[in-house]
Amino acid sequence: MPSMAQGEHKSFVQNSKPNPKSAFSMRQKIAEHRRSLPIASVEKRLIEEVQKNDILIIVGETGSGKTTQLPQFLYNAGFCREGKMIGITQPRRIAAVTVAKRVAEECEVELGQRVGYSIRFDDTTSSSTRLKYMTDGLLLREALLDPHLTRYSVIIVDEAHDRSVHTDVLLALLKKIQRARSKPVGEKIEFGNMASEVQTKTRDANGPQQNGVLKGCQGRKLSPLKLIIMSASLDARVFSEYFGGAKAVHVQGRQFPVDILYTVHPESDYVDATLVTIFQIHFEEKPGDILVFLTGQDEIESVERLVQERLQNIPEDKRKLLPLAIFSALPSEQQMKVFSPAPTGFRKVILATNIAETSITIPGIRYVIDPGFVKARSYDPSKGMESLDVVPASKAQTLQRSGRAGREGPGKSFRLYPEREFEKLEDSTKPEIKRCNLSNIILQLKALGIDDIVGFDFIDKPSRGAIIKALAELHSLGALADDGKLENPAGYQMSRLPLEPVYSKALILANQFNCLEEMLITVAVLSVESIFYDPREKREEARTSRNHFASVEGDHLTYLSVYRESDEFLEKRKAAGSGNNIDKIMKKWCKENYVNSRSLKHARDIYRQIREHVEQIGFNVSSCGNDMLGFRRCLAASFFLKAAQRQLDGTYRALESGEVVHIHPTSVLFRAKPECVIFNELMQTSKKYIKNLTRIDSLWLSELAPHHFKTAE
DNA sequence: GAGCACTGC
Numbered sequence: 203m204p205s206m207a208q209g210e211h212k213s214f215v216q217n218s219k220p221n222p223k224s225a226f227s228m229r230q231k232i233a234e235h236r237r238s239l240p241i242a243s244v245e246k247r248l249i250e251e252v253q254k255n256d257i258l259i260i261v262g263e264t265g266s267g268k269t270t271q272l273p274q275f276l277y278n279a280g281f282c283r284e285g286k287m288i289g290i291t292q293p294r295r296i297a298a299v300t301v302a303k304r305v306a307e308e309c310e311v312e313l314g315q316r317v318g319y320s321i322r323f324d325d326t327t328s329s330s331t332r333l334k335y336m337t338d339g340l341l342l343r344e345a346l347l348d349p350h351l352t353r354y355s356v357i358i359v360d361e362a363h364d365r366s367v368h369t370d371v372l373l374a375l376l377k378k379i380q381r382a383r384s385k386p387v388g389e390k391i392e393f394g395n396m397a398s399e400v401q402t403k404t405r406d407a408n409g410p411q412q413n414g415v416l417k418g419c420q421g422r423k424l425s426p427l428k429l430i431i432m433s434a435s436l437d438a439r440v441f442s443e444y445f446g447g448a449k450a451v452h453v454q455g456r457q458f459p460v461d462i463l464y465t466v467h468p469e470s471d472y473v474d475a476t477l478v479t480i481f482q483i484h485f486e487e488k489p490g491d492i493l494v495f496l497t498g499q500d501e502i503e504s505v506e507r508l509v510q511e512r513l514q515n516i517p518e519d520k521r522k523l524l525p526l527a528i529f530s531a532l533p534s535e536q537q538m539k540v541f542s543p544a545p546t547g548f549r550k551v552i553l554a555t556n557i558a559e560t561s562i563t564i565p566g567i568r569y570v571i572d573p574g575f576v577k578a579r580s581y582d583p584s585k586g587m588e589s590l591d592v593v594p595a596s597k598a599q600t601l602q603r604s605g606r607a608g609r610e611g612p613g614k615s616f617r618l619y620p621e622r623e624f625e626k627l628e629d630s631t632k633p634e635i636k637r638c639n640l641s642n643i644i645l646q647l648k649a650l651g652i653d654d655i656v657g658f659d660f661i662d663k664p665s666r667g668a669i670i671k672a673l674a675e676l677h678s679l680g681a682l683a684d685d686g687k688l689e690n691p692a693g694y695q696m697s698r699l700p701l702e703p704v705y706s707k708a709l710i711l712a713n714q715f716n717c718l719e720e721m722l723i724t725v726a727v728l729s730v731e732s733i734f735y736d737p738r739e740k741r742e743e744a745r746t747s748r749n750h751f752a753s754v755e756g757d758h759l760t761y762l763s764v765y766r767e768s769d770e771f772l773e774k775r776k777a778a779g780s781g782n783n784i785d786k787i788m789k790k791w792c793k794e795n796y797v798n799s800r801s802l803k804h805a806r807d808i809y810r811q812i813r814e815h816v817e818q819i820g821f822n823v824s825s826c827g828n829d830m831l832g833f834r835r836c837l838a839a840s841f842f843l844k845a846a847q848r849q850l851d852g853t854y855r856a857l858e859s860g861e862v863v864h865i866h867p868t869s870v871l872f873r874a875k876p877e878c879v880i881f882n883e884l885m886q887t888s889k890k891y892i893k894n895l896t897r898i899d900s901l902w903l904s905e906l907a908p909h910h911f912k913t914a915e
Numbered sequence: 916g917a918g919c920a921c922t923g924c
Contacts, residue, residue: 559921868919887919
């Protein structure tokens with residue numbers, strides 16, 4: 203072991219001005235603490251502000267109670283008259299569920315009555331629901347069916363600082379809807395008409411009767427819509443400016459003070475610095491668990507190993523330190539371990555990715571170690587390529603991380619860089635909309651009747667190049683006509699499916715190729731994280747299992763056989779009379795076959811949902827049986843935009859971008875190296891890798907996508 | 916022969 207000597211010691215300096223707004227509170231024991239929440243004292247004022255202002259920005263730190271209390275205040279003040287609802291959006295499913303449950307408890311109603319939540323695959327709302335918690339993505343979907351969101355009197359967009367694509371698009375849309383709802387219906391409004399017109403042809407069976415609603419309101423005003431944007435931290439000004447100088451109200455939070463400490467000098471090796479700091483805290487600080495923010499699985503696993511190694515070299519009475527890893531790819535049973543209290547006398551050190559920044563809250567944390575980096579996804583529209591890079595965290599992220607030390611008592615945050623480096627960080631993370639593929643978003647906007655995408659009023663405008671690229675892709679897929687308007691019916695059908703546009707297109711084609719059943723399964727599996735466990739898994743049984751499913755034709759057919767075999771197993775068990783617990787049976791099968799049960803369950807949910815959708819469109823779900831040649835031709839026709847040809851040196855050239863790429867080691871075609879393939883994903887990590895491929899005949903491309911390959915011959 | 920932060924419909 204290198205000289206990670208015990209004597210090594212890092213000097214930290216206290217930051218010059220203590221963070222004034224650090225007062226997190228413990229997880230509130232709900233009912234008894236309601237009155238003591240900071241927001242309780244400003245109920246009257248908040249209601250007045252909402253009555254006076256159509257748009258209100260509320261800046262509230264964690265622990266203010268805004269998410270649980272404000273909707274109740276509004277309900278009591280009469281904002282749900284005439285059956286109207288208050289919608290509260292969250293960026294994450296788990297938050298929508300837990301908050302709704304808590305509020306139902308506080309209101310002493312059954313979940314799904316006055317208070318409910320609705321997230322994909324799980325809707326607890328009923329006709330009596332007035333406070334509806336949901337994900338922002340779900341509300342966007344609702345807007346496709348009801349372009350004025352007429353059932354809502356108030357919409358609260360919570361955690362707007364998150365700046366997810368969904369939040370950004372939703373805010374832009376709500377701005378438009380609010381304007382439309384303040385005008386008499388007879389007047390021409392900027393969008394919605396076209397969408398509702400076409401809707402009569404393609405509307406979901408249970409969609410609201412939009413035309414009827416509009417007719418009934420003829421000559422009258424739609425009721426106005428109140429908009430409340432809730433955000434933590436620095437970004438309030440951005441939202442206020444976007445909404446024409448909207449009023450912003452601050453609500454005090456509740457957190458314990460967190461001392462911020464910086465290193466005196468920059469650290470050249472943050473893994474090493476992390477290790478030193480962990481032991482320094484362990485030896486010198488009072489009891490309390492440590493939370494370390496690292497960038498990924500590999501890093502976490504190596505720090506875990508290093509901590510274990512080092513523990514062997516210190517006196518036995520000081521070894522009471524328990525390292526635990528948490529990241530999203532970790533099976534949930536192992537994730538749960540970080541939540542159980544450490545054995546008596548032990549100190550936990552949680553090695554986490556960003557998952558611990560917002561998604562989960564671990565009790566007992568008093569110390570945070572923040573090396574100041576994050577792994578971020580970015581997208582290069584010109585090459586159609588994603589990449590994952592380690593980049594410096596933003597100020598907002600860094601504050602959020604430090605706050606994790608002050609939820610249960612005063613804490614300390616150790617930043618592994620000097621204070622002057624903090625000042626150089628970006629204020630906040632680049633909004634996702636500026637670093638992702640826009641084809642899906644643009645398809646949604648087009649379906650809402652918004653045709654001028656370049657001129658659309660985004661909070662942060664995506665680059666022109668990214669917009670053009672997405673428009674071109676949608677045009678190639680047949681979703682957009684030459685004039686840039688949505689094709690009827692294909693474009694509308696595609697916008698209704700909760701899938702990447704290219705997968706929706708694949709379903710439309712599969713309907714024509716008579717292999718819709720196979721394609722439904724394939725795109726469901728492609729829509730989830732890998733259904734195979736960690737491919738680094740070298741155990742013999744795991745390899746055998748993967749080989750058992752592998753198809754020489756490629757990954758798509760491999761996924762098909764995994765899904766089908768799991769399904770057959772389930773059917774057999776059901777027929778044998780033991781079909782009571784589907785989840786349990788599937789888990790057992792997954793374990794035996796080294797398949798990720800979380801992913802497979804998710805794929806099955808998606809399959810069920812999109813099957814319903816295509817049946818509503820009027821497609822007949824038929825199977826091509828054993829005609830895998832026909833199915834591969836359909837895959838080629840669907841994914842022609844992403845084809846690659848083998849070169850003499852064994853590398854591949856992506857036909858669209860001209861990039862030199864490599865087959866990803868997780869592909870079943872990694873060794874076979876067929877002459878021509880279609881693929882679904884192009885990602886740069888250590889190399890430019892293509893993932894999820896199927897072997898095709900290169901002649902199929904010009905035959906099946908002549909509009910795209912006419913010059914190729 | 917090598918590797919994937921986190922969400923969401």
